[in-house]
Amino acid sequence: MRRSTLVLAAAISAAALTVPAVAGAGTAPGYPAPENPAGGEAKPKGPFRTLRVSKRADGAYRTIQRAVNAARPGDTIRVADGTYREGLIVRGASKRYVKLLGNATKPERVVLEGQGLRGRTAQNGVWVNGAAGVMVRGFKARNFRSNGFLVTNQTGYTFDELIAERDGAYGLYAFNTKGGTISDSLAYFHNNAGFYVGQTPPQPRPVRTIVRNVTSWGNVIGFSGTNMRYVTITGSEWFNNGIGIVPNALDSEKYAPPEENVIRDNDIYWNNFNYYAGAPFTLRRGVTGKVDYPVGTGLLLFGGRGHIVEGNRFFGNYLVGAGALQQLLLEQKDAADLRRNEMRDNAFGLDGTDANGRDLFYDGNGTGNCFSGNTGVVRTVPADGSTFAPCPFTGANAFNSAAQGEAVGWALEADREKFWVRVTHPAREGITPLERFQRGRVYGPTK
Amino acid sequence: MSRRLALLLVLTGAAALAAAPVGVGAGGAQKRTVGVFDNYFTPTKLTVNRGSTVTWRWPDDGGDTHDVELGSAPAGVRKWTSGPAAAAFDYRRKLTRPGLYKIVCTFHEEEMRMQIRVRRR
Numbered sequence: 127m128r129r130s131t132l133v134l135a136a137a138i139s140a141a142a143l144t145v146p147a148v149a150g151a152g153t154a155p156g157y158p159a160p161e162n163p164a165g166g167e168a169k170p171k172g173p174f175r176t177l178r179v180s181k182r183a184d185g186a187y188r189t190i191q192r193a194v195n196a197a198r199p200g201d202t203i204r205v206a207d208g209t210y211r212e213g214l215i216v217r218g219a220s221k222r223y224v225k226l227l228g229n230a231t232k233p234e235r236v237v238l239e240g241q242g243l244r245g246r247t248a249q250n251g252v253w254v255n256g257a258a259g260v261m262v263r264g265f266k267a268r269n270f271r272s273n274g275f276l277v278t279n280q281t282g283y284t285f286d287e288l289i290a291e292r293d294g295a296y297g298l299y300a301f302n303t304k305g306g307t308i309s310d311s312l313a314y315f316h317n318n319a320g321f322y323v324g325q326t327p328p329q330p331r332p333v334r335t336i337v338r339n340v341t342s343w344g345n346v347i348g349f350s351g352t353n354m355r356y357v358t359i360t361g362s363e364w365f366n367n368g369i370g371i372v373p374n375a376l377d378s379e380k381y382a383p384p385e386e387n388v389i390r391d392n393d394i395y396w397n398n399f400n401y402y403a404g405a406p407f408t409l410r411r412g413v414t415g416k417v418d419y420p421v422g423t424g425l426l427l428f429g430g431r432g433h434i435v436e437g438n439r440f441f442g443n444y445l446v447g448a449g450a451l452q453q454l455l456l457e458q459k460d461a462a463d464l465r466r467n468e469m470r471d472n473a474f475g476l477d478g479t480d481a482n483g484r485d486l487f488y489d490g491n492g493t494g495n496c497f498s499g500n501t502g503v504v505r506t507v508p509a510d511g512s513t514f515a516p517c518p519f520t521g522a523n524a525f526n527s528a529a530q531g532e533a534v535g536w537a538l539e540a541d542r543e544k545f546w547v548r549v550t551h552p553a554r555e556g557i558t559p560l561e562r563f564q565r566g567r568v569y570g571p572t573k
Numbered sequence: 574m575s576r577r578l579a580l581l582l583v584l585t586g587a588a589a590l591a592a593a594p595v596g597v598g599a600g601g602a603q604k605r606t607v608g609v610f611d612n613y614f615t616p617t618k619l620t621v622n623r624g625s626t627v628t629w630r631w632p633d634d635g636g637d638t639h640d641v642e643l644g645s646a647p648a649g650v651r652k653w654t655s656g657p658a659a660a661a662f663d664y665r666r667k668l669t670r671p672g673l674y675k676i677v678c679t680f681h682e683e684e685m686r687m688q689i690r691v692r693r694r
Contacts, residue, residue: 253656271662278679324680378681
C-alpha cells in the first residue's frame, strides 16, 4: 500500500470511528419519500392588513407571535424597537407572503432574545416553514439554542437586514428550499455556520438563491452549503472564521452533491479562527466529534459539480486560500468526484501584502475542472501545479495522490495550527485578526 | 452505607436508566426516552405498550439541528412533528394506537430514522 493510500485509509477509518453507527437506518419502505417544497405558493389577492406589535400599550399586539397567528396571507407585521423574549414560528400556507418587518436601518434595535426561554421557543429566533414568499427584515436574533433565522420546505423567501449572534448551530439557515434571497445580513459566533443553505432539491428549471452583501465572522464555518445548488454568493465578506466557505457533499442530507453554485466577488480572508483553543461559545458535538474542516482555509470545494469561483479576493488564510478536494468519505460514490468546477480570475495575497499559507490546492480528482486567470498565486499544492488545467477543460484531470494525502493530513492533524504559514496582516478598520479568542476584543462588526 | 450496597444501587440505577421503563406493571403504559444526537436516534428500535409516552431528548450539548417527525403510523394516527431543535429540548408523544410507527429527522432523512412498535396490552 502506498503512503497516500495509507493516509486516505486512516482518514476514512478515523471518520468511521467517530461517526456513530446507526442500526437499522437503511431504506426501509414506509419512511417519507424525498419531498420537494410544495403548496402554499399562490399569491394572495388581499385586501391586506398591517398588524402592529409594540412593547408599549399602544401596540395592537404585545407579542410578535400573536400577530403572526392573527396574520392572513400577504399581511404585514410591523414590530417596534424593543427586546422580545420569544422564538417565532411562521408556518403553513395561511402565512404565505407575510412580511415580518422590524427596523431595517437598525436591526440591532429589534431583538429576539433566546436566553431564558424554554422549550420549543428557545430553539429558533424565527422559523418559517412551508409559507411561500415570506419576508423577514430588520431583526436581531441571539442566544437561541438552534438557529437565529431558519426557513424550511418552501419556495421563495427573503431574509434581509438580519443579525444573528451566538445561536447554537447556525445564524441564517435555509433548508430544502427553492429560490430565496439572503441579503445585507450579519452572523457571528456560531457553533457551526454563520450562513447555511442545505439540501436544495434538483429542479428542471432552477430558481436561484441569492446570498448578497452579507458578513460572516467568528463562526466555525462562515458559509456551509451541504448539497446546495443554484446558489449565488456575491459581494460578501467572510473572515475570522475557522473556514470561510464550504460547498460540500454529505450523505446525511438528500440530493448530494452540491451543484451549479456561483461564488463571485467576495472578500475571503483571515479565516484562521482556532476555536479549539478557545471560543465565545461552547463547542458542541458534531463539530468536534468528526473529521473537521481544516482551520485556516478560505474556501474549499469538498466534492461538487459545476461551481464557478471567480473574481474573489483570497488573502491571509494561513493554511490555504482556495482548494478543491474529492469528497473521500461520501458513501454515494457517484457524487464524490469533482466535476466541471472552474476557479478563475481570483486575486490571491492582496497584491503581495497578505499572503495565504498556500494560495491554491487541488488534488486533481474528477473531470472537467479548471483554473484560469488567477493572480498573485505564489504557492500551490501540488507545488508543480500539475493538477491545475487551464480553462476551458474537458476530460479527466490529473489526479495527484500526494496532494490529496497532504490535504487529508491537514484535516486529521490534532494541532490545528501545525501547517499554518503565518503572516502579519495589514490593518483593516474595525477588525482584529481572530486566531485565539480573547474576551473583550473586537474581531468584527456587531451591527 | 457499605461500598457493596452503594455499588449495587449504582448498578441498579444504571440498569433502570438504560431500560428506561418507569414503574409499570406488565402490559401497562410505559415511559421511554429516545436520545437525539448527530445524526442518529438511540435506540433506533423500541417496543412499548399501548398508551405509553415516548420522550425524545436533545442533550444540553447537542450540536446540529434535528427534528422528530412521524413518517408512517397505524391508520387513524395524525402526523406530528417536534419542530427543529438543537439542544436542551424534550418532545413527548403518547402512542395510543397499536402498530408500527416510523420516525425520521427530516434534516437528516438519509441516515436518521427509527421505529416504534406499539403492542396491544
